[in-house]
Amino acid sequence: MVNHYDAIVVGGGVIGSSVAYSLAKRGLKAVILEKERLGSQASQAAAGMLAAQAEMTEAGPLFELSRKSRNMFPKLAEELHDQSGIDIALTNKGMFKIAVTEEQVQEYKQMISFQHEAGEQVEWHTGDELLEKEPALSNVVLGGLYLPNDGHVLAPELSLAFAKSAANLGVKIQEYTEVFSFILESGRVKGVKTDRGELLSDNVIVTTGAWSHRLLRETGIDSSDYPVKGECFSVVFQKPILDSTIFSNGCYLVPKKGGRLIVGATMKSNTFDRKVTVDGISTLLDKAKRLLPDIVNAEWEKTWAGIRPQTADSIPYLGEHPEWQGLFIATGHYRNGILLSPITGEIIADLVEKKPYNDVDLTPFRIHRPL
């Protein structure tokens, strides 16, 4: 198996599939190499929040990137539907970042100004105002930020839609193909070595999420990324009892079509163990009951877990390898992989095409930054 591609994407999660889609739209001949099934890890475990404002506690390049990426979704949803027939269920009913302690009230109120300065909509709701909009919430809620533009999508559908749209545009998909190392020569990447042979390309993009560390080490980089497990469960109401997404410390509630509600997510660092634990479910359940007492009347649906890639400074890695030309990295998206997937695809495609990416300063995202 020796083939030559314009680009090899290593990893078939939402990031890799988005990158492949962006490359294909520009006419490049790419292949996705996925060690198991497409979108079978963090991408399918995500609740799909587009929390560009809710997740960010300060201004900065990640905040900028997040907002730009979120704003790409309306057009993207249409494009992907046209290409693949898949509806990513983009929902724009806003998000509440909920405070349940006085400390949080103060902390969240202070977030308003930097978001306003950035031109984003955000407003404080008192507990009463909040309960008027979302009467199913309990009165442990002291108030919250209302973020009308933070919505959500179906994460597994987004990941599949990127991949299938890419395939329709000519991208080849090879599942069950594990990349072990890179072919590196004269300062540039020349291809990859897999468990069934070599593939050649002048551009290789590593989008292997929590499983990137070892691959990067093969290229001389001891990256700071580490896995963080997240557990979730879902319930079903006959009729939705929440309209907006509820984002609180350690527990979010994301209302999906058909009355489903996703409750997530625990955060357990430094494990690749995807088993759902009784502890995780019990903890989430207690938090959810405290915020939304009527959840007890819902139907229990299912539980799951995923492993997200975190970095030491909580900023993703996005950019070219400092030593090996043509080797690009896009990982470390942690809880923002779904949100950042569209812009990540475009940034990497620009880099592959050697176009300067000027919209956002990418310096803070480079992999060899000091930590």
Next chain:
Amino acid sequence: MVNHYDAIVVGGGVIGSSVAYSLAKRGLKAVILEKERLGSQASQAAAGMLAAQAEMTEAGPLFELSRKSRNMFPKLAEELHDQSGIDIALTNKGMFKIAVTEEQVQEYKQMISFQHEAGEQVEWHTGDELLEKEPALSNVVLGGLYLPNDGHVLAPELSLAFAKSAANLGVKIQEYTEVFSFILESGRVKGVKTDRGELLSDNVIVTTGAWSHRLLRETGIDSSDYPVKGECFSVVFQKPILDSTIFSNGCYLVPKKGGRLIVGATMKSNTFDRKVTVDGISTLLDKAKRLLPDIVNAEWEKTWAGIRPQTADSIPYLGEHPEWQGLFIATGHYRNGILLSPITGEIIADLVEKKPYNDVDLTPFRIHRPL
């Protein structure tokens, strides 16, 4: 449990859910009583074809009803999406009714005139023309009717979208509630008897599909309907190899989003047994391979079966009970349940509201017709 409703819908499949949705849009307070889970029988087994032209071999009221119902889908898809967030994946890429024998060639060509007279688009494609449009088909195909307006939807999603939209409009849904008989007094229905008590209403609609016979017998009608089992399987291509739906004698191929292809469906009369048989799968597989040789390269996905309600003259039952006022019947849709669900909902809602339904002559559909 004694309650009073404007209407009681017995059966939570696609027909009952559509009826409830139509009633709710008119402001009526309805309840759906479903003996198991919503949409768990034929509605979720259907391939979702809207074969208003492909399934009909002659002009007549069923042909009329089918076309009218098919034409309701574009607006309906939007409505249901707005109400429930659910995308029914309406696809309008046309259908080929394929001939593989000279007899079929003659038979199908003769269908063109009555369809043209009805103002429908249909044109004959020779084998070569057909293979040009659908190059993955084999040359056993001698030609076929091209029906550009026969599309398909996702059947389980349609059924769920009707029910959830109805619930959002105030319809109550009671699953795991079996209706045994009716409360009949002075020439009219007064309610139903369930396994947990009685519910009262002046309007009761029976939409229990293949399970209607016994209920109708309780009202003095020995209907001619009988169950017909259909088995299906599905496969997944990395990239779709068919664009339109292929409809042939004893085997249809319905391309779904994401590269899925549904192959259906066997027809075994007079059984409620929903087990998938090796015989059924083997027969379908042989037919599918003959039409579409490259199916062998697809991924095997899954198998399933459903029980469809057929009548002696292949015309559904739609109308009021001849003896008991307020008791309505809507069943016997056989292979056209998905297609006919929107118009069935509207017809029944008109009847409940005592509005004359004049668009189509309902006489042939009445339950006490001579057979």
Next chain:
Amino acid sequence: MVNHYDAIVVGGGVIGSSVAYSLAKRGLKAVILEKERLGSQASQAAAGMLAAQAEMTEAGPLFELSRKSRNMFPKLAEELHDQSGIDIALTNKGMFKIAVTEEQVQEYKQMISFQHEAGEQVEWHTGDELLEKEPALSNVVLGGLYLPNDGHVLAPELSLAFAKSAANLGVKIQEYTEVFSFILESGRVKGVKTDRGELLSDNVIVTTGAWSHRLLRETGIDSSDYPVKGECFSVVFQKPILDSTIFSNGCYLVPKKGGRLIVGATMKSNTFDRKVTVDGISTLLDKAKRLLPDIVNAEWEKTWAGIRPQTADSIPYLGEHPEWQGLFIATGHYRNGILLSPITGEIIADLVEKKPYNDVDLTPFRIHRPL
């Protein structure tokens, strides 16, 4: 479809399958008519406890029956394994009936004497003694009855093993066949009416669990039975942390092979709704954590529910119909269906063969007893 059988068993749960097995061992030609799949209701939801002593709070015929039935299991397990190859995983590691209040301490201690009088082993363990045997329990446990002979089996396997063994001995199994009523003539049963026709036999046994009420009403009996929903969940430990079964008020913990632990079961009366609720799981989880704190470290496996048939006096119905000869009833086993299945099969087979059953006085079990 007109056939003649020595006996028709209506219902393919653990009771019906046991009856069919007993009949087949005696050379009778029987058929099981099951409306859905074999063992798909309460039989597969059960935790499989053989709590002949733990469930009974007083001496009496049910206590007698329970002990006799429990003692049949060792031989039965071998028989079924020989016939069907299925291992029912009979486990005899004893059960603790746990007290967590002083009231329960007193109440349970008083149960010792009637059990001793019956010749059964039972002894009181103080909290310390108990924790020594089961160190994973928490100190909310004040003490408990140790019942060394109360074990457990795998309920789904037992049900399947009965049915498959019966089939091997010549019993015909018809799934997806619903019985609506009986053919009753001249004071005796002559057969049954199903959704696909009639079957004839001089012996019909009703073993339809929580779904018996309506069928019995067809025969003129307004029985007192009602459905009681039970929800469960299971977890998996890498290594078992409990040896014996823990039986407490409102929560039992049954350790299964491979480190699985079943936690059950809620009790919600008068519903056929099999949906698992958040409330049910949350309640069980809290109780389980209180008894067994280390459960939080287990892997979450799954949740399920079943509908059990209860009677007004908590005594099953076992016997012949008071008016219709040849019509036998065996239902109302509530939480003891698995335990009582072997003896129920034998009792009914004796009645069918018109042998006097003298081991236990069946008067209290007759269906037309005063309540």
Next chain:
Amino acid sequence: MVNHYDAIVVGGGVIGSSVAYSLAKRGLKAVILEKERLGSQASQAAAGMLAAQAEMTEAGPLFELSRKSRNMFPKLAEELHDQSGIDIALTNKGMFKIAVTEEQVQEYKQMISFQHEAGEQVEWHTGDELLEKEPALSNVVLGGLYLPNDGHVLAPELSLAFAKSAANLGVKIQEYTEVFSFILESGRVKGVKTDRGELLSDNVIVTTGAWSHRLLRETGIDSSDYPVKGECFSVVFQKPILDSTIFSNGCYLVPKKGGRLIVGATMKSNTFDRKVTVDGISTLLDKAKRLLPDIVNAEWEKTWAGIRPQTADSIPYLGEHPEWQGLFIATGHYRNGILLSPITGEIIADLVEKKPYNDVDLTPFRIHRPL
């Protein structure tokens, strides 16, 4: 995470779990490191045949090893049941190696003498004799070898029983832990490097099946092993129609408890792709229908696939690394992994304990043999 163990077993399939079990029985403190879940690859895809005679076409060390391992099963089944409660469903109803061409008749008859010389039971059955014993077979069967001692077990249960029994004896199990390379110093192994750190031990056993190649290359060995995909499907009969296992060229039929029948297995070399293909299922189905026409009346159950490790000379790798002391290899079992698992565990445990293993000459199994 730095720990010290007596032995580290890399890979939690049936081979690794058997090795860990053998080590634990000898009092050694071992850990299993499994990159995903225990027994989730070839071990759970296997049909569980113990075809010590049917798979072997000539005398030699593999034939010897196979027979010895097969003979360990009766005692092992009891041991594992006692330790873990798990029944591996050992079945000893013999196997027919079926000939459907005259060539096969001649070829198989010639196999009788070497098996008789080895003291094994084997006899030729003509087509008529064979159909008398197994009347469900078709008359394409020209005759076959009857091997009364070749039976089968449930492969997933065997794998789990080894692992859980090992855990009960003190073995630690770490799932979701991938080993990347070894710590090698002064001619011996000192431990392993995983994705979450290092573990230390003087004994490391590589039992990673089809995924061993890359790990071995890290130690300087370019082994000849390659992956071979096998696809299967299963059906269910109400009542078994086969008694013995049917082994034919390219298709085997293994009757399991409860009327299940496993049909396997395709052989596709050089792929790790575990997707079930339409081609694979279609091919197996045709072969199965030809041998067993009544299979069409069975219920379709499911399909699956696994990746088996094959070697250039079809002999497994069993032994110590030629350069690194303490590093042991046990892989390449191809279609005989279930059969050879017990003896592999014992051989490796002997080697770890530095006991000479004299029962079988291990020279042909050493990894650095000339090929």
